Amino acid sequence: MKSRDEAFEALFKSEYARVAGIANRVLADSHEAEDVAQEVFINFHRLHSANAQFAPAWLHRAAAHTALNRLRGRRRREKRELAQAPGEAERTVDPQRMLEVNEDRRLVRAALARLAPKPAAVLVLRASGLSYAEVGQALGVGTGQIGTMLRRAEAALRKEVTRGTSL
C-alpha cells in the first residue's frame, strides 16, 4: 500500500489531464478548465483517500458537475452584464474568424448549460473520451443505459443549439 501522499500523486498524474479535459470540454477555456481540475482534486484530497476504488469515477463526475455549474454561473453573469451594459459584447476587437469560433462555442455552451444535469454530464464525459463503462461508473448508472442516454442527450443538445441560434 502506498503512502497517502504517494497515492495522491499517482492518482493526480494519471487523472489530471482527463479531469482538465472534461472541464475544458464544458467550458472551452483552458485556464478555467485547469482551475476547475485543481478545485476538484483539492476537494477530493480533503475528503477521500486516493486509494479508494471510486476515485477516478468521483473525479470525472465532479469535473463534469463543477464545470457545468461554472458554465451556468457564467451564463447568468453574462446575461446580467449584457442587461447592464448593452452593446459591450460587440465592442470586442478580434479577427473575424476568431469571433465566429467564439460565438459558436458560446452558443453551444449556452445550450449545454440549459440541458438537465445528467444528459449534459453524459455528453461531456463521453466527448472527453470516457468509455461507456466509465461514464456509467461516474454517473452511477448501468453501462447498458448509457447508449440510450447519450442518444437522447445528443438530440436534446442539437435541439437547444438550434433554438439558441433561432432566438
Add this chain to the structure above:
Amino acid sequence: MFDDPDALTGSDRRHYVDCAGCQARYSGMADDARAVATLLAAPELRLDVASALKRVEAAPAAKPRFGFSLPILSPASRPMFAGLAAAAVLVALVVTAFAEILPLFQPKTVEPVPVTVADLQSLSALSDYGTLTWTEKPTPQIVLSAADAQNVAAGMHAPAVTYLPSTVSSTVTYAAMPKAEAVFTFDAAKAADAAAKTGKPLPTLPAGIDGAKLTVKVGPAIIEVFGNLKQSSSANASSNDINLPQLVIARSSAPVVSSTQVSAQELENYILSLPGISPGLASAVRAIKDPSTTLLVPVPVEYASSSKVKVKGVDGVALGDNTGLGAAVIWINGDVFVVAGSVSQIDVLKIAEGLTV
C-alpha cells in the same frame, strides 16, 4: 450504437440490413452524434501536470465552519481518527500512570483535574518515551442504524434519547468501533534520542523501566451525532458543507490497562517530575482518593469550567456553562458515557438523565 459498434448483436445487424425504419433512425442518431462531437470541440489544452500538482498540494487546508470539523465523517480522515484514538490511549496511559494500583486500572468514577496548556504539552512528551503498537487497530465505522452500531460494537446498546431540546435536530448519524488494543513499550534509547533532538534535558526514566509494557484496551464504543450533517460523499459536495454537530452522545467500555514490571508509583513520581507540570496539577492528582478506579477528566482551566454533578445517581463531571455555546457531561455507569453539544449545561444534564441504554 453509432460510436460503439459492439453494441449491436449479430441478429440486430441482420435485422438492420433489411429494415428501412431502423436505417433512418440510425442515420438520424449518427447525424446527432457527429454534430455534437463537432459542437463540443474545445481548444487544445497544454497542461503542466507537475506545476498543477504543486499548486494543489500547496492549497490551504479546509477551514470548517465555526472552526470545528467532525473527522469521522470523511473516509480520508480515518487515519486522523486512528490518530485521535492513539491520543486517547496516550491519555489513558497518563491516567494509568497516576493510578497507584497496577497492574490493573479500571475506572468506575470520574474526577475533574484542572490542567493548563503547559501541562498538556509536557504530558505529550510521553510519546517520546516508547513505542505505541496496535495489536487490534481501531476500526471506526459510520453505520446506518442503531442496530448496525450495536453489531459493530460487539452487542453494546446504542443509548436512546428520551429528551431532546427543540434546537437539536433529531437526525442521527451513528458511528461505532469494536474493541481496540494497544501496547506501549517504554524505550530508554528512544527517550534519550528524543531528548537530544529537542535539546531539552528530560528527567531520566526510573531504573528497570526500559522494555516495560503497558497494555491498553479501549472500546467497543458507539457515537451518535445529532444534526443535519451534510455527508460529503457526493462529488457535488465540498468539505465546507459539513455542519457543526449539534449534539454528540458517546458510550464506550471503560479503558482497561495492565502492565508488566513497572510500578504505578514510579510512573506517577516520574510524570509529576516532568518540567512544566504545574504544582497545582501535581497536588490535584495526588489528592485523588482512589486513583485505580478514577478516570481523570482534564479540564483546561483557561478555556472551560467544571463542576461535579449527579447523573442517574452516579458522580459525573459537567463542563461548560448555560450560554448554549457548549456544554458536556461525562460519567461512568459501568461504561463511560459522554453527552456534549452546543446546548446549555441544563439541557445537557436533562439529555443525560433521559438516556436509556
